[in-house]
Amino acid sequence: MLTIENLQVSVEKKQILKGLSLAVQAGEVHAIMGPNGSGKSTLANVLAGREGYEVTSGIIKYDDQDIFDLAPEERARKGIFLAFQYPVEIPGVNNIYLLKAAVNAVRVHRGEPELDAVDFLKIVREKMQLVKMDESLLNRSVNEGFSGGEKKRNEIFQMAVLEPRLAILDETDSGLDIDALKIVAEGVNTLRNENRAIVLVTHYQRLLEYIVPDQVHVLSDGRIIKSGDRGLAIELEEKGYDWIKQEARAA
Amino acid sequence: MSEAAVSHYLTEFDRFKNNRLSDWLPKQRADALEYLQSNGFPTRKREKWKYTDVSPITRRKFTLGPATPEAVDGGFIDTLRFSGLDCHDLVFINGGFSENLSRAGNLPDEVTARSLASVKSENPALPERFLTGPGEEIDHAFTALNIVFLNDGALIHIPDGTQVPAPIHVIYATDKNTESIMSHPRNLIVLGRQARATIIETYAGGEDTEYFTNSRTQILCQDSAQLDYYKIQQEGHRAFHIGNTKIRQQRNSRIDCHSLSLGGSLARSDIDVELDEPGAEINLNGLYLANNRQHIDNHTLIEHKQPHTVSNEHYRGVMGGRARAVFNGKVIVHEQAQKTQAHQSNANLLLSGNAEVDTKPELEIYADDVKCSHGATVGRLDENMLFYLRTRALDKDTAKSLLIYAFADEVIRNIKLPELRKRLEYNVVGELPDTDLIKGFMK
Ligand SMILES: Nc1ncnc2c1ncn2[C@@H]1O[C@H](COP(=O)(O)OP(=O)(O)OP(=O)(O)O)[C@@H](O)[C@H]1O
Numbered sequence: 226m227l228t229i230e231n232l233q234v235s236v237e238k239k240q241i242l243k244g245l246s247l248a249v250q251a252g253e254v255h256a257i258m259g260p261n262g263s264g265k266s267t268l269a270n271v272l273a274g275r276e277g278y279e280v281t282s283g284i285i286k287y288d289d290q291d292i293f294d295l296a297p298e299e300r301a302r303k304g305i306f307l308a309f310q311y312p313v314e315i316p317g318v319n320n321i322y323l324l325k326a327a328v329n330a331v332r333v334h335r336g337e338p339e340l341d342a343v344d345f346l347k348i349v350r351e352k353m354q355l356v357k358m359d360e361s362l363l364n365r366s367v368n369e370g371f372s373g374g375e376k377k378r379n380e381i382f383q384m385a386v387l388e389p390r391l392a393i394l395d396e397t398d399s400g401l402d403i404d405a406l407k408i409v410a411e412g413v414n415t416l417r418n419e420n421r422a423i424v425l426v427t428h429y430q431r432l433l434e435y436i437v438p439d440q441v442h443v444l445s446d447g448r449i450i451k452s453g454d455r456g457l458a459i460e461l462e463e464k465g466y467d468w469i470k471q472e473a474r475a476a
Numbered sequence: 477m478s479e480a481a482v483s484h485y486l487t488e489f490d491r492f493k494n495n496r497l498s499d500w501l502p503k504q505r506a507d508a509l510e511y512l513q514s515n516g517f518p519t520r521k522r523e524k525w526k527y528t529d530v531s532p533i534t535r536r537k538f539t540l541g542p543a544t545p546e547a548v549d550g551g552f553i554d555t556l557r558f559s560g561l562d563c564h565d566l567v568f569i570n571g572g573f574s575e576n577l578s579r580a581g582n583l584p585d586e587v588t589a590r591s592l593a594s595v596k597s598e599n600p601a602l603p604e605r606f607l608t609g610p611g612e613e614i615d616h617a618f619t620a621l622n623i624v625f626l627n628d629g630a631l632i633h634i635p636d637g638t639q640v641p642a643p644i645h646v647i648y649a650t651d652k653n654t655e656s657i658m659s660h661p662r663n664l665i666v667l668g669r670q671a672r673a674t675i676i677e678t679y680a681g682g683e684d685t686e687y688f689t690n691s692r693t694q695i696l697c698q699d700s701a702q703l704d705y706y707k708i709q710q711e712g713h714r715a716f717h718i719g720n721t722k723i724r725q726q727r728n729s730r731i732d733c734h735s736l737s738l739g740g741s742l743a744r745s746d747i748d749v750e751l752d753e754p755g756a757e758i759n760l761n762g763l764y765l766a767n768n769r770q771h772i773d774n775h776t777l778i779e780h781k782q783p784h785t786v787s788n789e790h791y792r793g794v795m796g797g798r799a800r801a802v803f804n805g806k807v808i809v810h811e812q813a814q815k816t817q818a819h820q821s822n823a824n825l826l827l828s829g830n831a832e833v834d835t836k837p838e839l840e841i842y843a844d845d846v847k848c849s850h851g852a853t854v855g856r857l858d859e860n861m862l863f864y865l866r867t868r869a870l871d872k873d874t875a876k877s878l879l880i881y882a883f884a885d886e887v888i889r890n891i892k893l894p895e896l897r898k899r900l901e902y903n904v905v906g907e908l909p910d911t912d913l914i915k916g917f918m919k
């Protein structure tokens with residue numbers, strides 16, 4: 226579903242991704258771990274189509290289509306969803322109206338009729354229960370004054386309503402209490418099926434207890450330097466990143 | 477240039493003398509003419525006009541238009557009314573009152589809300605008391621011109637203790653079919669003790685004609701009166717608008733004022749407020765939207781003259797294209813005005829590299845026990861917000877418009893009357909690109 230080959234990306238003349246390759250098949254969950262500043266969020270942003278990144282070489286294919294020329298909204302309509310590491314507060318823009326606009330933009334793109342208020346609310350209620358989201362958050366401005374955990378939960382709630390085909394979750398588990406972590410995991414697991422792929426960026430193997438990934442990758446200094454199964458995540462938690470970095474340098 | 481303009485207006489005054497009520501208030505008119513001749517029009521050398529060059533107005537030769545309601549089609553006026561709201565509409569065409577287009581609302585008998593000229597013909601003492609009293613100082617050539625050509629306007633008097641449920645809507649529309657018309661509307665608004673009212677002024681005209689509106693409003697709120705006052709400037713895009721509102725407030729009176737500047741190629745709105753007695757409070761909200769080559773200037777002056785007076789001022793502006801906006805907000809806290817609270821803020825959003833704003837909050841405090849604050853910001857659309865919205869499948873233009881709308885709505889959402897709020901939201905949204913989707917976001 227997602228193929229990245231030798232991706233090199235610079236921001237303001239500084240190279241951040243230095244030849245990154247990754248292949249994610251439909252039905253799979255991949256976890257990406259790695260030290261601070263290694264380029265995880267950069268990768269997530271580039272996948273979602275953020276401007277301001279200079280892609281100097283490489284390919285990104287989604288469903289066998291090169292997506293470089295697609296605007297963020299076109300990617301979103303094709304089913305790519307990014308849950309932000311730092312969801313932005315947008316004063317004055319109503320949370321639930323935004324979600325409705327998003328759902329309908331995706332539906333129109335697919336040639337489906339727009340949802341009316343009743344059908345939309347039905348879905349909203351259902352998904353709200355799934356992620357145990359507080360109803361009072363619906364009618365507030367997007368993320369404005371939300372606690373850290375509420376922001377993350379709102380991202381997962383949006384994901385649950387939008388049902389993307391490729392979900393990229395950038396540290397959605399950071400800042401969550403244990404109960405919230407389980408709920409987020411449940412949200413992701415509910416979404417998991419043979420037609421979807423999920424990329425989880427995380428610092429903690431704990432999340433992977435609840436969402437068991439097919440593969441775990443270590444992203445360090447702009448490259449994937451090691452891949453493995455969930456065991457790799459446990460090993461990382463015990464030993465840190467230095468040994469892998471050394472291994473990679475030696476190779 | 478200025479001399480040529482002055483002589484043009486003197487000639488116009490001779491024409492005016494032949495057929496209108498020009499013999500009323502001869503001294504005031506003579507003084508105003510005298511002012512005009514000796515001072516001319518303000519230039520950018522004058523501090524208050526530093527950022528606004530009025531020569532596009534003085535270069536043109538505007539003339540008084542025929543006060544014929546036929547000149548404006550009723551359908552256009554209907555678009556300016558607030559449907560679904562029982563209003564008392566006073567409609568003026570080219571500055572002259574139109575009986576036919578006006579609509580009486582449900583007003584208590586003791587309330588006067590009529591054409592100034594018609595009140596004058598029956599009982600000149602009432603308007604004269606205000607037209608010869610304080611608040612009638614000539615600040616510059618435009619206020620002088622308004623007196624020189626004083627002809628009609630709205631006279632609204634709400635007696636002591638009277639509450640007026642229906643909003644009074646004063647509509648000034650300029651003829652769409654004739655070029656170069658000028659009008660000099662004049663409003664006198666008096667709220668007696670404990671009176672309450674909602675008063676709306678709307679200024680509009682043809683989109684494709686050049687015309688000039690030079691309005692002046694005087695407001696007096698007596699003890700404990702409460703007024704919701706709206707000025708909606710939505711002139712056509714080739715129009716010129718100079719407007720001046722002078723407000724005086726007595727003990728414990730309260731005014732919620734909303735000033736919206738949406739139209740005009742060159743528009744200036746001044747609001748001067750005197751909080752003359754303890755407990756007087758004003759909340760001043762403003763919104764200006766400027767695009768293309770529009771120039772929109774807002775000047776406010778709030779004088780705290782007595783203790784325990786309160787002002788909260790919040791103006792926002794959105795500028796695109798090559799537009800230019802000016803905000804100048806001056807607050808003076810006089811020496812005896814202890815326990816004053818004065819808060820002012822001005823936020824600006826620039827949508828293009830060629831748009832500009834000059835913002836200048838000015839605080840002069842001569843009392844020591846006061847709570848005052850002010851701040852001004854100038855920013856651009858937030859890239860992080862834009863990206864977030866786009867990842868949620870909103871196209872770029874919609875995302876931008878939504879953020880602009882959200883920014884402007886900070887001012888509009890304070891409007892109490894839902895019908896009014898909704899209409900103004902639509903007016904604002906109407907100025908934005910690709911806005912169909914946004915309508916789903918409006919309450
Ligand atoms: N707009 C930018 N301008 C300059 N440098 C940037 C920009 N965006 C990212 N970087 C730099 O790129 C590097 C990678 O950042 P990125 O946010 O991708 O790291 P990360 O792996 O997500 O880190 P963390 O685990 O802390 O979230 C960092 O050194 C960061 O400072």
Ligand SMILES: [Mg+2]
Pocket residue numbers: 265266267310395396
């Ligand atoms: Mg990151």
